[in-house]
Amino acid sequence: LQMLTYILSFLPLSDQKEASLVSRAWYCAAQNALREVSLGLRGISCISLTNLDGSPTSQQVLQSVAYHLGLHLQSLCLGGGSPTEASFVALILGCPALHTLVLSGCNSLFISGMLFTQPEMAQNVRQALSGLCELNLAGLRDLGDLSFNQLCSCVPNLEHLSLAYSHPTFQLGAA
Structure with missing residues (x-):
């Protein structure tokens, strides 16, 4: 279904409608392709994605959000999830209009201590x-x-920071 949706997303609307008559699976794929386009055109500015993990499905969701909604997204909540660092960075790079970012409970992003360590x-x-x-x-x-x-060095215009119920650890001798 995902492959059909992807293929149909490249077709014009009239061809998508024609393809939806082939079978039930093609109908569902055509509907998904239309839904993805309509979401992107709506300009949704706020989204909450909770309990994401490092699975391929979750990574695909994050890619779709960045691709279809990223330009208009102003508020993003990833509360309680455990996305991979790579998929998180890709998502952030696809959302240049963010005003609010909620990472409450996203411990997996901070376990390695390597988030945003590469200068580029x-x-x-x-x-x-x-x-x-x-x-x-x-x-x-x-x-x-x-x-x-x-993380804070990457957010130059930060006005409000919440660290409630966080347990920051301090490394001795760190420069």
Whole structure:
């Protein structure tokens, strides 16, 4: 179904309607393709994606959000999920209009301590998050001071920060 949806998304509307008459699976794929286009055209500005994990399905959801909604997205909540660092960075780079980012409970992003450590990636993220005003890091148990500093250095216009119920750890001797 996903492959059919992808293929049909390249066809004009009249051909998608014609393809939907082939079978039930093609009908569902055509409807999915139309739905994806209509979501992107609506300009949705706020979305909440909870309990995402590192699975291929979750990664595909994040890619679709970045591709279809990213340009208009102003508020993004990934609360309680555990997306991979790579899929998170790709999502952030696809959402340049973000004003609010909620990462409460997204411990997996901070476990390695390597989030935004590459200078080129940090610069790209800094550019994408230049309009971010509100950052919610509540309920993080694996938030280290280095990860926190790296993340905050990528958010130059931050006005509101929430660290409620977070347990930051400090590394001695870190520069």
